[in-house]
Amino acid sequence: MTSFPRDFLWGAATSAYQIEGSPLADGAGPSIWHRFAHTPGRTRDSAHADVACDHYRRWEEDLDLLAQLGLTSYRFSIAWARVLPEGRGAINRTGLDFYARLVDGLLARGIVPCATLYHWDLPAALDDRGGWLNPDIAGWFADYATVLAKVLGDRVPLWATINEPWVVADAGYLFGAHAPGHANRYEFPIAVHQLLRAHAAAVHALRAEGACQVGLVVNLEPKYAASESPEDQTARDRAEHYMNRLFLDPVFLGRYPDLLPEIFGDAWPHGPEAIAEARVPLDFLGVNYYTRNVVRSDPSAYPTGARPVPQPGATRMTTGWEVHPPSFTAVLRWVTERYGRLPIYVTENGAAFYDPPRAEGGRVEDPLRVNYLRSHLLAARDALAAGVDLRGYFAWSLLDNCEWAEGYRQRFGIVHVDFETQERTIKASGEFYREVVASRGASLDAGA
Ligand code: BGC
Numbered sequence: 001m002t003s004f005p006r007d008f009l010w011g012a013a014t015s016a017y018q019i020e021g022s023p024l025a026d027g028a029g030p031s032i033w034h035r036f037a038h039t040p041g042r043t044r045d046s047a048h049a050d051v052a053c054d055h056y057r058r059w060e061e062d063l064d065l066l067a068q069l070g071l072t073s074y075r076f077s078i079a080w081a082r083v084l085p086e087g088r089g090a091i092n093r094t095g096l097d098f099y100a101r102l103v104d105g106l107l108a109r110g111i112v113p114c115a116t117l118y119h120w121d122l123p124a125a126l127d128d129r130g131g132w133l134n135p136d137i138a139g140w141f142a143d144y145a146t147v148l149a150k151v152l153g154d155r156v157p158l159w160a161t162i163n164e165p166w167v168v169a170d171a172g173y174l175f176g177a178h179a180p181g182h183a184n185r186y187e188f189p190i191a192v193h194q195l196l197r198a199h200a201a202a203v204h205a206l207r208a209e210g211a212c213q214v215g216l217v218v219n220l221e222p223k224y225a226a227s228e229s230p231e232d233q234t235a236r237d238r239a240e241h242y243m244n245r246l247f248l249d250p251v252f253l254g255r256y257p258d259l260l261p262e263i264f265g266d267a268w269p270h271g272p273e274a275i276a277e278a279r280v281p282l283d284f285l286g287v288n289y290y291t292r293n294v295v296r297s298d299p300s301a302y303p304t305g306a307r308p309v310p311q312p313g314a315t316r317m318t319t320g321w322e323v324h325p326p327s328f329t330a331v332l333r334w335v336t337e338r339y340g341r342l343p344i345y346v347t348e349n350g351a352a353f354y355d356p357p358r359a360e361g362g363r364v365e366d367p368l369r370v371n372y373l374r375s376h377l378l379a380a381r382d383a384l385a386a387g388v389d390l391r392g393y394f395a396w397s398l399l400d401n402c403e404w405a406e407g408y409r410q411r412f413g414i415v416h417v418d419f420e421t422q423e424r425t426i427k428a429s430g431e432f433y434r435e436v437v438a439s440r441g442a443s444l445d446a447g448a
Pocket of ligand 1: 015018163164167219288348396403404412
């Protein structure tokens with residue numbers, strides 16, 4: 001039976017805005033999320049991340065949690081506006097030092113740091129200059145990458161440029177559910193283009209400073225047609241091009257997927273080859289996987305004409321997302337088959353479920369999350385057996401945190417956070433994961 005490689009990274013992931021709190025401390029500049037969350041009506045319950053998990057002040061305790069869980073790697077993101085309050089120009093040393101201490105703290109505990117440059121918290125000062133719509137952003141992003149690589153390049157072996165660029169464009173510029181809250185089909189293609197250019201520029205910048213392993217993180221949701229009708233099949237294809245291929249085709253094939261002009265009509269200004277510059281060889285791809293989509297044709301479903309069809313009998317998360325482990329194996333195989341066999345890290349995988357209150361003795365029982373982790377780790381192992389070059393797995397998330405516009409209602413943590421007291425409690429899923437890690441996956445067979 002296939003087992004996980006000896007040097008497989010077993011980790012957990014977080015992002016700066018979602019956990020740090022203290023967004024303006026020690027000279028940090030505001031981010032678009034800070035601004036968005038403080039705009040009335042933008043987030044559920046008017047939630048913001050002014051405190052969040054207070055990780056900016058409790059980071060050592062959180063690193064101890066990683067060590068208690070026996071994890072061998074930690075994926076975190078860097079808040080651009082802590083390091084460069086205006087997004088460019090003057091460096092805020094105190095902000096930079098925070099991440100240097102975090103990295104040293106990881107290394108002291110024998111945990112491999114995996115840093116993401118951009119997890120959605122653009123400095124507000126750059127949004128004032130057009131943000132992801134301004135072609136200068138490739139240069140701003142590359143300069144920011146250079147600042148970090150100069151200071152941390154020798155200590156951080158794994159760098160990701162952008163987390164889920166599709167969500168940045170889709171939620172930030174097409175639907176407006178995320179910061180900066182624009183809903184404009186003419187802006188979406190421009191944001192996509194600048195995200196790709198910025199990614200490529202940052203890869204060059206990181207490598208110029210000696211960073212060894214550089215990659216991109218995308219979120220992928222396999223798309224299936226609800227029937228064999230040609231309409232449903234075509235709707236599926238459009239959904240696939242719109243989401244799963246939008247960033248990967250440019251990055252690995254140097255061209256935009258074919259169906260974008262059909263989806264966006266006159267709002268899509270780019271020819272297929274317009275993004276050849278995005279094709280920069282990567283050391284790894286980060287894949288975030290949560291769910292799949294079964295779709296049927298429905299011309300009113302904006303923008304692809306593909307309407308998700310809820311699957312009867314499926315387990316769903318509190319986000320409404322279907323739990324479907326075979327699609328996890330399928331998507332990892334799809335990446336390998338379509339783009340070639342390259343090292344892949346699962347940079348996020350996890351689930352939001354209702355967690356019962358802490359029981360006597362402080363236990364948090366979360367059996368649905370345990371099942372999710374078990375079934376998805378087995379699915380990851382199936383992908384390894386099928387020849388996927390899988391190098392590591394990061395559970396999303398280390399901590400319950402601020403789930404963007406959804407606030408604190410969606411709990412994804414393997415560690416429970418009491419947001420009144422900031423007390424952390426490892427959930428049953430965290431205990432389960434600890435055993436998996438300690439046994440390098442062997443314990444998965446016990447309860448399967
Ligand atoms: C993001 C995380 C988010 C998670 C759950 C991913 O899209 O990278 O920041 O919390 O999914 O929605």
